[in-house]
Amino acid sequence: MSPRRATSGGLIDRSRSVRFSFDGQDFAGHPGDTLASALLANGVSLFGRSFKYHRPRGVLGAGVDEPNALVTVLRGEAREPNVQATMLEIHDGLKVVSQNRFPSLGFDVGALNQLGGKLLGAGFYYKTFMGPVFGPLKGTRFWMFCEHFIRRAAGLGKAGVAPDPSRYERMNAFCDVLVVGSGPAGLIAARAASQNGARVILAEQDARLGGSANWSGASIDAQPSTEWAAGMVRELSAMPNVTLLPRTTVWGYYDGNTMAALERVADHKAKARPGEPRQRHWTIRAGRVVLATGALERPLVFPGNDRPGVMLASAAERYAGEYGVLPGDKVAVFTNNDAAYRSALALREAGCRVVAIIDPRETISEQARALAVRTGAEILTGRAVTGTEGGKTISGVRMQVFDAASGAVSGDPRTIEADCLLMSGGWSPVINLASQAGAKAEWSERLQAFLPPKDASGWVGAGAFNGAFTLAEALAEGLAAGGKSGSETPDVAGDELEVAPAHVLEIEAAGKAFVDFQHDVTADDVRLAHREGFQSVEHLKRYTTLGMATDQGKTSNVSGLAIMANALGRQIPEVGTTRFRPPFAPVTIGALAAERYGEIRPERVTPMHDWHLARGATMYSAGLWHRTMIYGLPGETVEQAYVREAKTTRETAGIADVSTLGKIMVQGSDAANFLDRVYTNMFSTLPVGKARYGLMLREDGLVLDDGTTWRLGEQDFLMTTTTANAGKVMQHLEYMLDVVWPDLKVQLTSVTDQWAGASIAGPRARDILAACVTGTEVDNETLPFMGIVYGDIAGAPVMICRLSFSGELAYEVYSGAGHGTHVWEALIAGGKPYGLVPYGLEALGTMRIEKGHVTGAEIDGRVTARDLHLDWMLSKKKPFVGSMMMDREGLVAPDRLQLVGIVSLDNRPLNGGAHIVEELDRDNPHGSIGHMTAACYSPVFGRHIGLALVKGGKDRRGTRAFISDPLRKRFGPVEIVSHHFYDPEGKRMHG
Incomplete structure (x- = not known):
């Protein structure tokens, strides 16, 4: 028998054992256990170390709100860090290790950080690392000195570098009603909606539909039986219009009722079935959303509240009821509300000895007192816990008299022997998804909690999400959310227990009292932020890192706001709350990528792409398109290939794929x-x-x-x-x-994408086209410059326009994309007698530079029409977009960068991006007057030439300057000339 496993109870399968390892040590559990419950059953109390102080930490919660018990899961060479032990189901062969410790969890040298005390308080990194360094490193910033060490210490788990062998899937779903949460309200809403004929999806983050065995977090008072829940689940499973998604966390709420969800398909299995993904990411588009997400219990803030063995009362109740695990032998309870009294009784009936119930309220309800009496515990009202005792686990609880009016403790402390302390600071409805949808939270003075707004669009809430903490309220709201009358509420037995307001959240006493357990934010840190002027909730969050850890403040937000409000002398609603953002719970990056792993960049190819590859073309990316660079012959360099292609095109003819325009x-x-x-x-x-x-x-x-x-x-x-x-x-x-x-x-x-395009250029272009096309003539009279004709090539209809980008006689031939390769091959065959060659972008770029045509290299978002010598295109007869702004003083200044041609005087290659300078200084490059935008070797001129944008470029034609390219160590003399290198009159393309 495991040290903490109860002899009976729980929903686990006690007939079978599951073997797993934690930090190299083998343990056994049962199917249905989480890692947290299995380790607790084996007597393990130390699960991890806190982020900043490396304090020992045990399990605080039992579900998605767990801030302490984070582990790294090992799958072969792959590592998945920061997995909540409370959400990880065990299976045979599971291997996990603890995090944020060295050399071991039991002995962590990082715990020395605790000696830093207040030096490591809120904002210490802003104050410490921005100052100067003295001594040998004088003149440098302290941050520059410490950065390497700080970055090594940052984070909790260590991400792996090996490829993830797991498979992931994406799924799109549509439904009339999406129900999030399968507590009483969620189940009854799903049934009501399905009975009305709606297509329903019910998503539940836990493995078991129907909520936990004690229903904590769904309806924290009267509880229906697990048999009732199981019956509801069976009924829903049999309905053809209902889809049930257990182990599915709805983590994001987006426009148009688009919900993002993560389904853990095989995380709980030793081996996935063939073809089965590890996880599946759902995009669900719903007509209406029912948020039945329940509520989360809050911890109390007092010195020593982070010691292993201190946990939430509802979590302990769930461990006992669902997993048959006793959190301790001698249990003390510290609560400011009635709900924990039921938890205390549940633990007593499971086999724990409840030694004391400590309540800071002077009086408690009769229902709560009756439950306390049944536990056999000492009832200590008007008292507060002011500390815990023990080493790496709790051994005792200190308490003192508490004055609720002043919030002060007094009198001699009393110590109660206990190996487990359960705390309950009230309940916070899980309104995260509603907040993501744009809803502004409303403060409830009665419940001391933020509730969703009363008016919502696209969603409706039910149950504890709305602050309805009784079973009758939860079922009535669930029915209404599902579209049925509350008069049809089923008769489900359950004791009604009042939820008293949880006004007391912090007990001020000597010692570290933690608000945010994962980021080690204390109550003193919150008050320090107030003293230093960080009083906005957003500033408080960022200065202290409160609520910025992987748990996203699920247990810490309200306590932090209460402490700040107290420091400001205001009420919590005056202080406000930060807005919740997705994801609600951690999401695996692999699931977001799903099948889109490896090279996930979208790719676009032209209809002739395969033809190019088959002819040895070298491709490169132009935006999303794959375009031909060169058609290289064996042994040719890139420059030799494009020079050959450009030279042949100028002398006879060439053809290029222009489908991407x-x-x-x-x-x-x-x-x-x-x-x-x-x-x-x-x-x-x-x-x-x-x-x-x-x-x-x-x-x-x-x-x-x-x-x-x-x-x-x-x-x-x-x-x-x-x-x-x-x-x-x-x-x-x-x-x-x-x-x-x-x-x-x-x-x-x-x-x-509907048109395939081919450009035929060169002196023999018209002859080739005439030999291929039927149904039209292509002579100069029928098809003049910028004219359009229609015809057929090899039986495929084509549209031909006579225009040129190369400066040669040229035509663009367009056909339907499905005919693209057919027409292309016909043109290639027709041009063979004339020496036609296919050419790529390098040759095309060479010819356009020689001609002085501009492309995206020159149209970089900073140039005007005048800068590019295109002012002849600015109409004076009409207004147009940009006409009112194009004559601004800065856009007509004479020293603006203007397009020019550049000739290398030492005939060495030029490079795009190189600077143009008037005076060359290799040791201290400076004085840039412009930059190269494009460069090539020109086969026409036998020189290295290029285009550039140079200050006052038009007036510099005929002058000399220098190339200054220190990164590529290229310096040398150049001449600035007109950007029209080749056939400036245009006789060749108009001929």
């Missing part, structure tokens, strides 16, 4: 008017069957994007954008239509 259909009776407003130049005068180059500004007058727009019909336009800015331009256009000009009759449709 953004393509937006702009349609409607006001389409032309809309384009006039968003472009700097005129589009309403554009004839049908023609294209025009357009420039788009932001509202602040800076350049947003450029591209061509084709008029396909009187009310139909096809706008093209740069690859990188397609999404940004679409958002800009939609904003203008939705917010600025909602009266315009215009429809926008992104068709980027």
